[in-house]
Amino acid sequence: MCLSIPSKIVEFNPETSKATVDTMGVQREVSTHLIAEPLQVGDYVLIHVGFAMSKIDEDSALESLELYREMIEKSEALHD
Amino acid sequence: MCLSIPSKIVEFNPETSKATVDTMGVQREVSTHLIAEPLQVGDYVLIHVGFAMSKIDEDSALESLELYREMIEKSEALHD
Amino acid sequence: MTESKPIEMSLDALYSGFRDPSTIASMIAKINQKAEQLTQPMRVMEVCGGHTHSIMKYGLPQALSNKIQFVHGPGCPVCVMPKERIDHAIALAQQENVILATLGDMIRVPGSRMSLAQARAQGAEVHALYDPMHVIELARDNPHKRVVYFAIGFETTTPMTAVVIEQAIALKLDNLLFHVNHVLVPPAMDAVMADGQANINAFIGPSHVSVVTGAKIYRPAVEQYKTPLVVAGFEPVDVLESLLMLVEQQLDGRAELEIQYRRAVTNEGNTRAQELIDTYLEPRSEFRWRGLGDIPHSALKLRAEWQHLDAENVFAEVLPQTPIDDHKACLCGKILKGLAGPKDCKVFGRGCDPQRPMGSCMVSSEGACNAYYRYGRISEEIAQ
Amino acid sequence: MTESKPIEMSLDALYSGFRDPSTIASMIAKINQKAEQLTQPMRVMEVCGGHTHSIMKYGLPQALSNKIQFVHGPGCPVCVMPKERIDHAIALAQQENVILATLGDMIRVPGSRMSLAQARAQGAEVHALYDPMHVIELARDNPHKRVVYFAIGFETTTPMTAVVIEQAIALKLDNLLFHVNHVLVPPAMDAVMADGQANINAFIGPSHVSVVTGAKIYRPAVEQYKTPLVVAGFEPVDVLESLLMLVEQQLDGRAELEIQYRRAVTNEGNTRAQELIDTYLEPRSEFRWRGLGDIPHSALKLRAEWQHLDAENVFAEVLPQTPIDDHKACLCGKILKGLAGPKDCKVFGRGCDPQRPMGSCMVSSEGACNAYYRYGRISEEIAQ
Amino acid sequence: MKPKHIQLSHGGGGDETNQLIRDLFFRHFNNDILAQEEDAARLSFNGDVAFTTDSFTVTPMFFNGGDLGKIAIAGTTNDLAMAGAKPEYLSCGFIIEEGLPIETLEKVVASMAAELQTNQAKIVCGDTKVVPKGAADGLFINTTGVGHCHSKPSWKELEAGDVLLISRDYGRHGACLLAEREGFDLSGAPDSDCASLWPTVEKLLAAGIQPVAMRDATRGGVAAVLNEWAHARQLGISVDESQLPVAPETQGVCELFGFEPLELANEGTFVLAVKPAQAEQALALLQSIQPSAARVGELVEAHAGKVVLTTPWNSKRYMEMPKGELLPRIC
Amino acid sequence: MKPKHIQLSHGGGGDETNQLIRDLFFRHFNNDILAQEEDAARLSFNGDVAFTTDSFTVTPMFFNGGDLGKIAIAGTTNDLAMAGAKPEYLSCGFIIEEGLPIETLEKVVASMAAELQTNQAKIVCGDTKVVPKGAADGLFINTTGVGHCHSKPSWKELEAGDVLLISRDYGRHGACLLAEREGFDLSGAPDSDCASLWPTVEKLLAAGIQPVAMRDATRGGVAAVLNEWAHARQLGISVDESQLPVAPETQGVCELFGFEPLELANEGTFVLAVKPAQAEQALALLQSIQPSAARVGELVEAHAGKVVLTTPWNSKRYMEMPKGELLPRIC
């Protein structure tokens, strides 16, 4: 449950535990109180009701996307 | 200074020190905290910012009015 | 002509009787007839703004002989209020969680930067009351705010403030404070007359101040300045009858204290009201009047034992204390003494007008300059 | 066909990549192909309302083989909220000088007499927040009022509440109280499965609950009920890939816990979030769910040491304590177990509709009855 | 649980908005044009029309002699009537505060419908907005009206010699509302004069009266109308004080608070300028409708731009343009 | 001490009201009819006219791409344009909260004047009310417009087969305002689409396009327009989801809060129904003005009363009528 959306950190202030994140071109300040790992600008995080709730594992995301591409290519090959 | 208008007591409650007064057909509740003399329905009082500030001396008022009437009658007689 | 029935008491008699056009007309005729005998114009100051209002509204100066000249006195509580006191009210209203309450059109009077109406428009919480008792409700309904009652007025309105203070104490309303600006008539009359320069031959004494204080308060002035004073009602017939009495004194060479407004005014006044005032209030050492400057013992303040209710005390830190002098060009002081007229002032109508008054006499419709600005030129104009 | 370039990480990739129409189409084809081999329909419960939303929005039931049937689970925090808790919120909001704040569309959900939106329309001060941290500002801006945060949501939203509690304590905000309604997914899954009646063959596991808790929380259920569960992302491709994984488990005869949403979910979850929750909150002995009734240890409350912050404690006297049973005709309990469909309910669409929901499943757009009311009949209608 | 109060959702443009419009507005304002349900009404005109707008806010919403709904129709149709136009079509825009009881809204709407009837006019298009609690004071209504001109009175035609009539005793609406103001707590105050004037104007026109100018004496009262006319034409206006019609209870309210009845608002009282030859006939007709109608004065060449009151003892003074905010006088 | 803020006295109908009207409204809206200073404007019409009203409240009053003043003109002229009428004359009613900076009011009024220019339309009558602090939210404006019909599109003419076009990407105004809502604190949100549509409609008509129906997708957004048309005509509407034009930043705002762009308000975006034969020409013309204009679907006999979206993988679902109050989704 609970809407949550991938966003990219464009500013981060560890002292205030606040980050500015970008969601499809829209920026918003969020709290990073819930993230234990070090954060840095350029990281992708999931945002839920004004909080970053976790970092997104980029390798895993890319792996999925590569997998899907292969799948499509295969199915296209099938139709060819 | 200070607007003040003759009104007639139409209701009086000595316990709450409140009276309802009539001013040309309009009724309003006023405080009677400032009046030491006994008040009763039918009395004429001067009202200022929500307070009865004194009783009107009816004899004196009528005396003035009689005087004015005489004066007019005299001056009319003069013109006749 | 037959003997008419005795007049019966009624509210209508109390109104119409003292506004009756025929009575007014005969009274005017009688005054004008007597005034013929005056060797020189009689300058009559109506002390009270309420009288000024009646005189203007009923067009008495036009109807009366030129031998009767009116000098508009200092008796309008909003006009005489110095700007620094209005600035106080505004500073209080602008405090967080403070509500300022005052009576009626006081909120229109400009202080040094703005009026209470403007402060309200800018976000301050200001209530214009009709009835002083409503501050009690206001304080009760806003337990988390402090309510300051900006008390104004001459002796007429002072007892009502005293009742409110009494109630606030009885009800233990600890969020209701008072900023007291009640002013006194006799010191103002003294300020006008004391230097011996004033050109005033007679006084029309206030109606409702006198209801409270009794006529006795004018006795010292009448005796000291040898100037007659008639305590007059507000209705046009009252004013005219009082004028007649003054003309008669003048012709007789008398300078006495008389009461025309006998249906409401006694020599002693309302003693309960006087006691109430005395319980809670006492004279200040001095008070600044717009137009007249600093006048000793001319206003009241809370007694020492009620200091915790005094907004001047509680909010001392936020109240500006610099006195603000009248504008240099302003002739109000002279006008109030009958030594000058509005037209003598260089800024009259050019810089000073009712929308942006520079001096006391332009502030409210009871001020001499204001009245002249609005009505004064009518005789010239209508004459065309 | 040449070897394509490696995909680069970007926000767009994270969105479009998981919503890509061709990927969706191939995924659907692949699932449908595999589903051919299923000997009987597979009933998949998506526990989470967010998944219900995706499934409906992307029209997956229509596109997928009849062998895949969706059972909408209890995972919508507004739907499962019992009326008596909403009545609490309303009772609090209606207190003098109390502000009630809660998240988003919670204010639309009807209690026994009205919704918070209606209470607001009738004068109660209710704030619909997007961000729980805003209650801190609300409490600061209203020092003379008490602010109650009506905290709702599954494990996803619970850590945010814990942060707010932590901040409130750190800032010594003594006018901020909490009414905690955070519910837990595993006890709800147990409630569905425990009696052995439920007709459910597989679970799609929540996305963001799992981000917080880790996938580990589902292991007991998977083992006890021998039912496969795949933790899935919210995007259509995520849901479809998870379905594919579930079909494969089914065909292989496996009942395992798997994670499709690997880019965000680990076995352990967000341990800082878990610790924060643990510091301030603890399980209640039981909690009533709309549709599922009383479930032991299925919700959280403030720990004993924070009782002074607990609105249920502080306002105990004004909070109605009578539990409100679900409507007798309501089949939500059975629907949630996959034993009935909305059409089996006698009052579906006749007495119970999204404007006036009688049961949990009609309350929000994620409820089974609500979804069916809005979308369910489309296949029939479009078939014409 | 059908809501009893207006909610923000009633203004969102979705189902609930449509329901409100249909169940309430269409039901009460029902007519052939509104029934077309177009966003813009289609009307047909030939020749000169008058077009006027007013927004209405009144505290309290219901008062003796009327309510916000009645004023909202009377106010705008009166401006048309004063322009010599028959009120034919009106638009209405509602701004509703969240939380307004729907019953209250319905009472106002029903009252609008009744007043439309008096004018034989129709609401042909409308708009509804809901604002959050605290962002408005209950209900604000704008109405805008349009109708063919049957006569073309104008203040520009005013000339010295024209006679000024007033359609009834003045100051009632203002006195009525003052009496209901918080803290004033009066009883026995006058009813508001709130009424539609077109029926009266129609009779005047039918009787052959050619009004030179007409103006309803709303905010600012009779004093504002006369001063504006005098100022605009740079003519004087001479008023006989003894002829001014004020009801005793209106006077009573004014005595209590130091107001001037000439400055109090009216909502169904107008000033009419006619040529001297028609003055008597027009006055008789007005008095047949409201016995308190009176001849109050005339336009003169003297004291250009000013309104001058003459007392029975022949003193004169200016009638002033009212100050903006009505506040009780202290002096 | 000229006041910098609106005071109650500005609404009292006296001198201060007149000064405000003259110094501010007359100066900016200056035109021959307003200059007559009659309470009701006199206009002349021949034939069919459209007549429409809207009240405007917007928080914040100034936003990216527009302000209350621009919307107040665009909103009403757009309703005229959608009825195929040229916006000619407008009324305006201001309800002003005591304390509004006069500078703010002037900015809004100047913006209205500029937008009138775009439409070649005139404000010919107006009204000003001031309400006490707290009784309104800054400024509410009603405008009511009237103008001759140059075409008579109507939803009643909609038939199966008609093609639906949208004039540009949708949801911008709603997204723009959401971003400025208290507590949302977004940057990078889209500018509002706020604009007057008559120039576009005029071009369509000049090119010979005969619009079957037009509707600006204001409150309730595109979803409300399509649902209302489908419901009113009891026809189906079939929408190709992949053709729907939404800007990424509009989508971004929606992702963050769980809104549906189809349900967000627009203030310068309209849906146009044309016969298939004119669809291509009309679309090309719209795209020459706004490249994001698109063909979104058509009217069909099937699924009467419903709007059905088709996904690229051929799943269908209903496009729903929006709920009233936009609230962030929790699930």
Ligand code: SF4
């Ligand atoms: S005109 Fe103004 S400045 Fe001059 S005396 Fe009068 S009040 Fe003073």
Ligand code: SF4
């Ligand atoms: S239709 Fe309503 S009452 Fe029936 S099962 Fe669904 S929610 Fe319960």
Ligand SMILES: [Mg+2]
């Ligand atoms: Mg304050």
Ligand SMILES: [Mg+2]
């Ligand atoms: Mg409350």
Ligand SMILES: [Mg+2]
């Ligand atoms: Mg008008």
Ligand SMILES: [Mg+2]
């Ligand atoms: Mg009007």
Ligand SMILES: [Mg+2]
């Ligand atoms: Mg008018």
Ligand SMILES: [Mg+2]
């Ligand atoms: Mg509209």
Ligand SMILES: [Mg+2]
């Ligand atoms: Mg419209």
Ligand SMILES: [Mg+2]
């Ligand atoms: Mg519109």
Ligand SMILES: [Mg+2]
């Ligand atoms: Mg429209």
Ligand SMILES: [Mg+2]
């Ligand atoms: Mg108007």
